[in-house]
């Protein structure tokens with residue numbers, strides 16, 4: 001498959017790199033703007049650059065739209081599309097209906113990813129569900145998730161936000177390991193990354209067990225883990241996380 005990219009930015013660079021490093025690389029045709037990113041991507045196999053945006057859509061029926069939301073309208077005026085085009089739009093917070101009107105008569109699917117797309121096993125989310133796209137990205141090693149409602153899809157973006165919040169906590173914990181034991185910070189980060197990997201394994205392998213039950217299985221009575229769980233629960237450590245998440249979800253819902 002040949003995929004076009006309109007808007008070669010941080011996110012699309014990560015996606016193209018991730019797919020090209022995978023077992024199932026595709027062929028890519030990039031818009032020429034953002035020369036330094038384009039130049040980096042041209043070092044990968046099967047990546048070419050088009051003369052202009054129209055040339056991208058003339059060469060590819062599947063096109064990823066990677067421009068920022070404010071640039072969508074101006075992009076739409078620069079290209080002539082047909083009903084054979086399928087656009088995968090990464091813009092956060094722009095509804096499917098708006099995109100369909102903007103890029104008529106092309107088919108539009110909303111897509112969500114993060115800059116982790118550069119690495120194996122990253123996630124991509126789609127709305128609405130599209131079997132061909134899911135297969136294409138699964139083959140390239142991505143974890144693909146689709147949602148039944150657009151609100152659920154919008155909310156999927158917050159899982160990426162939660163990751164950033166968690167990374168900040170990891171830094172604080174790693175710094176404590178480093179301060180208290182003399183372990184280099186990078187080693188402490190590696191230690192916590194491995195532990196995190198183990199919780200991901202448990203979550204995937206023991207899908208029938210809720211996360212909190214898993215936590216209690218690790219933290220059997222009298223262990224350091226149990227003391228930590230009690231300490232955090234007593235101080236309602238989850239509260240600021242739940243508060244900000246529900247606040248952001250309310251804001252997403254109000255835009256529906």
Ligand SMILES: NC(=O)c1ccc[n+]([C@@H]2O[C@H](COP(=O)([O-])OP(=O)(O)OC[C@H]3O[C@@H](n4cnc5c(N)ncnc54)[C@H](OP(=O)(O)O)[C@@H]3O)[C@@H](O)[C@H]2O)c1
Pocket residue numbers: 006007008009010011012031033034053066067068069071074075078090091092112113114115157
């Ligand atoms: N970054 C993330 O982690 C993330 C996560 C979720 C969703 N998103 C969504 O993904 C999209 C891209 O985000 P990003 O962080 O990758 O942004 P970015 O790095 O700013 O990339 C956008 C690129 O599009 C280019 N562009 C703008 N108008 C264009 C046009 N008419 N033709 C061709 N190229 C054009 C920009 O060039 P100039 O710089 O010259 O304007 C820029 O290189 C956004 O819609 C955002 O909402 C991003």
